[in-house]
Amino acid sequence: MSAQPSPRTSQNPNAPTTESGPRPGSTPRGDGARARLTVAPEVARRRLRARLMVWTAVLVTVASLFTLVAFHVFAAQSAFTLERLSKDRANEQLRYERLREQVASLSSAQNVIVASKGLGMVPGNSVIELPAGATAPPPPTGDEFPRSSIESYDQTKNALDPTG
Numbered sequence: 001m002s003a004q005p006s007p008r009t010s011q012n013p014n015a016p017t018t019e020s021g022p023r024p025g026s027t028p029r030g031d032g033a034r035a036r037l038t039v040a041p042e043v044a045r046r047r048l049r050a051r052l053m054v055w056t057a058v059l060v061t062v063a064s065l066f067t068l069v070a071f072h073v074f075a076a077q078s079a080f081t082l083e084r085l086s087k088d089r090a091n092e093q094l095r096y097e098r099l100r101e102q103v104a105s106l107s108s109a110q111n112v113i114v115a116s117k118g119l120g121m122v123p124g125n126s127v128i129e130l131p132a133g134a135t136a137p138p139p140p141t142g143d144e145f146p147r148s149s150i151e152s153y154d155q156t157k158n159a160l161d162p163t164g
Contacts, residue, residue, distance in 0.1 A: 096161075 105111065
C-alpha cells in the first residue's frame with residue numbers, strides 16, 4: 001500500500017488547504033498534484049526480508065539438529081560394534097590359551113609314552129643321540145646388526161602358531 005492524499009476534505013480549520021497556495025520551502029508543480037509518498041513498500045520489503053531471514057535461521061537450525069542426531073547415532077553404533085569386537089577378541093584369546101594348554105598337555109612326555117604303548121611300541125635298550133644342526137644363528141660380524149626383538153618375536157610366534 002502506498003500513502004495517498006485523502007479525497008475527503010480536512011475537518012481541521014488549522015490544516016493547510018490546497019487552495020491557500022504552495023507551502024513555504026516546497027517547489028510548486030505546474031499540474032497542482034502532490035508528490036506520492038512511498039513509505040509502505042519499503043516496510044513491506046523489510047518485513048519480507050525479515051521473514052526470509054527467520055525461515056532461513058529455522059531451516060539451518062533444524063538441519064544442524066538432524067546432523068547432530070545423525071552423528072550421535074553413528075557414534076552409538078560404533079560404540080556397540082567396538083564393545084562386540086572387544087568381547088570377541090577376549091573370547092578368542094581365551095580359546096587360544098586353552099588350545100595352547102591342550103597342545104602342551106598332549107605333547108608331554110607322559111602322554112607320548114602312554115600313546116606309544118597303546119600303539120604297541122616298547123622302550124628301546126639303548127639311547128642314541130642324534131647330532132642336531134646349529135640351533136642359534138651365527139654371531140654377527142662387525143658390519144651386521146643383530147636382529148630386533150620384534151623380528152625374533154614374529155618368527156617365534158609364526159613357528160608356534162603357523163595359522164596366524
